[in-house]
Amino acid sequence: MITLNGRAVDDANGLSLAELLARENYVISIIAVACNQEVVPRAKYNCTQLADGDVIDVVRMVAGG
Amino acid sequence: MAYLPDMEMLNDSAIMEEVIARMNAYDYHRYSADDVRSTLHKDNCTPRDFSALLSPAAMPFLEEIACKARAETRKHFGNSIYLFTPLYLANFCENSCVYCGFSRRQKIRRAQLNAEEMEKEMQAIAYEGLEEILLLTGESRKMSDLQYIGEACAIARRYFKMVGLEVYPVNTQDYAYLRACGADYVTVFQETYNSTTYETLHPDGRKRVFPYRMNAQERALRGGMRGVAFGALLGLDDFRKDAFATGMHAWLLQRKYPQAEISFSCPRLRPLVNDSNSDLPILNGKTNNFIPQEAELLQVILAYRLLMPFAGITVSTRERAGFRDHVTGIAANKVSAGVRTGVGGHQESREDIGDGQFEIADSRSVHEVCSTMKERGLQPVMNDYVYV
Amino acid sequence: MSSNDSLILGGRAFSSRFILGSGKYSVDLIRSAIECAGAQIITLAVRRANTNTTENILTHIPEGITLLPNTSGARNAEEAVRIARLARELGCGDFVKIEVIRDTKYLLPDNAETVKATEILAREGFIVMPYMYPDLNTARDLANAGAAAIMPLGAPIGSNKGLCTRDFIQILIDEIDLPIIVDAGIGRPSQACEAMEMGVAAIMANTAIATARDIPAMASAFKKAIEAGRIAYLSGLGRVLDKGADASSPLTGFLSN
Numbered sequence: 275m276i277t278l279n280g281r282a283v284d285d286a287n288g289l290s291l292a293e294l295l296a297r298e299n300y301v302i303s304i305i306a307v308a309c310n311q312e313v314v315p316r317a318k319y320n321c322t323q324l325a326d327g328d329v330i331d332v333v334r335m336v337a338g339g
Numbered sequence: 340m341a342y343l344p345d346m347e348m349l350n351d352s353a354i355m356e357e358v359i360a361r362m363n364a365y366d367y368h369r370y371s372a373d374d375v376r377s378t379l380h381k382d383n384c385t386p387r388d389f390s391a392l393l394s395p396a397a398m399p400f401l402e403e404i405a406c407k408a409r410a411e412t413r414k415h416f417g418n419s420i421y422l423f424t425p426l427y428l429a430n431f432c433e434n435s436c437v438y439c440g441f442s443r444r445q446k447i448r449r450a451q452l453n454a455e456e457m458e459k460e461m462q463a464i465a466y467e468g469l470e471e472i473l474l475l476t477g478e479s480r481k482m483s484d485l486q487y488i489g490e491a492c493a494i495a496r497r498y499f500k501m502v503g504l505e506v507y508p509v510n511t512q513d514y515a516y517l518r519a520c521g522a523d524y525v526t527v528f529q530e531t532y533n534s535t536t537y538e539t540l541h542p543d544g545r546k547r548v549f550p551y552r553m554n555a556q557e558r559a560l561r562g563g564m565r566g567v568a569f570g571a572l573l574g575l576d577d578f579r580k581d582a583f584a585t586g587m588h589a590w591l592l593q594r595k596y597p598q599a600e601i602s603f604s605c606p607r608l609r610p611l612v613n614d615s616n617s618d619l620p621i622l623n624g625k626t627n628n629f630i631p632q633e634a635e636l637l638q639v640i641l642a643y644r645l646l647m648p649f650a651g652i653t654v655s656t657r658e659r660a661g662f663r664d665h666v667t668g669i670a671a672n673k674v675s676a677g678v679r680t681g682v683g684g685h686q687e688s689r690e691d692i693g694d695g696q697f698e699i700a701d702s703r704s705v706h707e708v709c710s711t712m713k714e715r716g717l718q719p720v721m722n723d724y725v726y727v
Numbered sequence: 728m729s730s731n732d733s734l735i736l737g738g739r740a741f742s743s744r745f746i747l748g749s750g751k752y753s754v755d756l757i758r759s760a761i762e763c764a765g766a767q768i769i770t771l772a773v774r775r776a777n778t779n780t781t782e783n784i785l786t787h788i789p790e791g792i793t794l795l796p797n798t799s800g801a802r803n804a805e806e807a808v809r810i811a812r813l814a815r816e817l818g819c820g821d822f823v824k825i826e827v828i829r830d831t832k833y834l835l836p837d838n839a840e841t842v843k844a845t846e847i848l849a850r851e852g853f854i855v856m857p858y859m860y861p862d863l864n865t866a867r868d869l870a871n872a873g874a875a876a877i878m879p880l881g882a883p884i885g886s887n888k889g890l891c892t893r894d895f896i897q898i899l900i901d902e903i904d905l906p907i908i909v910d911a912g913i914g915r916p917s918q919a920c921e922a923m924e925m926g927v928a929a930i931m932a933n934t935a936i937a938t939a940r941d942i943p944a945m946a947s948a949f950k951k952a953i954e955a956g957r958i959a960y961l962s963g964l965g966r967v968l969d970k971g972a973d974a975s976s977p978l979t980g981f982l983s984n
Contacts, residue, residue: 338750338772
């Protein structure tokens with residue numbers, strides 16, 4: 275089971291990060307992703323395979339600070 | 340003036356270059372009365388303010404500057420004045436500094452205290468109530484080597500709470516050794532920051548190497564010394580430029596080593612003990628118009644106080660008692676008492692075994708100095724530091 | 728104002744000394760606020776993205792404005808570092824404002840964690856601007872760690888109380904050789920002006936503008952106040968008479984010759 279932004283996601287084992295993000299309708303150009311607290315560069319989304327227990331954080335810029 | 344092989348170079352420090360650059364750029368004729376007035380009305384003192392305070396334009400404002408300096412001194416030290424005395428351990432010297440009574444070309448009685456004699460001197464000094472001592476030697480690695488100085492520190496530590504050293508510059512690891520033996524701080528006078536003049540005043544000997552001497556304080560701090568003291572011998576060259584360089588040297592090192600305890604001394608050229616060199620123009624007040632007048636010496640002391648309000652400032656016994664007493668109420672917060680500049684001389688017989696470095700104009704005892712201070716509303720303090 | 732008086736941060740020159748915050752007001756006002764403020768740097772935050780979001784705040788920010796992502800939300804150095812790296816990944820550039828807060832009542836920054844984060848991020852090539860509680864020792868540590876500026880708070884975030892820490896900010900100005908940028912607590916243009924008169928290098932303000940009735944107008948008031956303060960500082964403030972001299976007994980009467 276994968277955790278995405280704090281919620282459980284089923285049927286994600288074996289997917290690449292790119293595939294998961296597409297499935298969740300994320301607009302790649304305005305987000306950044308950390309997998310298990312390590313930043314994943316955009317270029318690596320395709321080749322990053324998700325495994326059971328992975329924790330994914332997807333973030334974007336907002337007003338603030 | 341090249342470094343000798345065993346002299347440590349501080350390749351990663353730009354302090355010396357910066358001090359010299361600032362001194363060279365200092366044109367004290369450019370400062371006006373308005374510049375001085377504006378420094379008087381500010382709370383902090385920048386290098387630019389210091390420049391104005393040392394300029395001729397500040398002379399008419401001496402009284403106001405003195406008031407401000409006194410207020411700063413009070414703010415940081417209350418009415419406490421720290422007492423100490425120098426002990427000359429030896430006067431052997433390999434240098435031939437043109438202005439100094441210990442020059443190897445001077446025919447004086449040379450002597451060095453052995454451990455037993457040293458201890459007796461220290462006992463006599465401690466008996467007077469003093470808790471801080473400044474140990475001095477001439478520059479002779481042969482006669483007064485590092486081990487000798489270290490041993491002196493260790494003995495001094497048994498009788499005094501603060502041990503200062505005014506000896507020849509050494510390398511960082513040697514300062515670390517001396518620290519471990521018991522020294523707390525190191526005084527090195529650059530004499531003059533003008534390297535050309537410096538060369539003519541120091542014809543031979545290790546002291547000739549200008550940069551090695553100038554980096555001594557930084558090496559001392561790196562070696563773990565608690566504090567360092569600075570001073571130029573005013574009158575060897577343009578005293579305003581030398582005082583400015585002294586201030587900048589201290590100020591820059593304080594910024595780099597914020598924990599360092601900084602002090603200033605303001606020695607002024609005075610007559611020698613042995614007058615075989617008194618026909619030298621540099622020592623003659625009539626031919627050398629670099630020697631500051633009393634008012635100008637006061638100006639320097641006040642400027643140091645305002646630049647670094649928390650620094651120690653000492654006035655030497657080269658100056659008359661009246662001058663010292665008054666300046667101690669205004670800006671100086673450290674005085675020596677019961678001074679002998681000969682080797683030894685503190686014991687009851689008052690006999691020294693080696694001739695002195697300079698003539699003392701104020702030879703009052705500890706007791707006398709303390710009484711005078713109290714009469715003037717000042718509080719003599721022997722020591723206020725505790726090692727835990 | 729002379730064109731030579733640029734604010735230098737991370738090797739880059741800025742003619743404006745006003746850093747604008749983007750939080751607490753409608754995103755569609757951000758553009759006009761930036762323009763009225765004359766700001767060249769704007770702070771942004773990093774938050775979780777919901778799916779389906781196409782809204783991109785960058786469309787509200789004019790071209791050429793430097794983005795200053797903020798690690799707000801971080802409670803320790805590790806989290807701040809992670810947020811900074813994510814911000815860089817989002818294409819915000821190399822600037823980062825470190826904000827580590829683990830006290831949710833007053834929102835005071837944790838100086839020690841801020842130093843740790845600064846060390847790590849400076850080594851990774853970020854232009855680090857740490858938000859901190861004005862303490863000289865911490866400021867020295869930050870400077871040694873590679874910070875590009877020091878950002879001491881004037882008062883607690885959002886309090887609009889002004890320069891409560893004035894004396895300690897002055898110490899930083901006097902002792903640290905980096906731009907000192909007051910961040911947090913500035914509530915009025917006059918306070919921003921005062922800080923600039925002291926010698927502060929730039930002002931960061933958010934709540935004061937965000938909670939004004941007319942946001943673009945307040946942004947422009949701040950702009951003018953910051954410029955006025957800077958000019959006053961550069962032209963040398965006049966003297967303030969407070970202590971009279973005591974003419975009765977001169978201190979220097981003892982001098983001879």
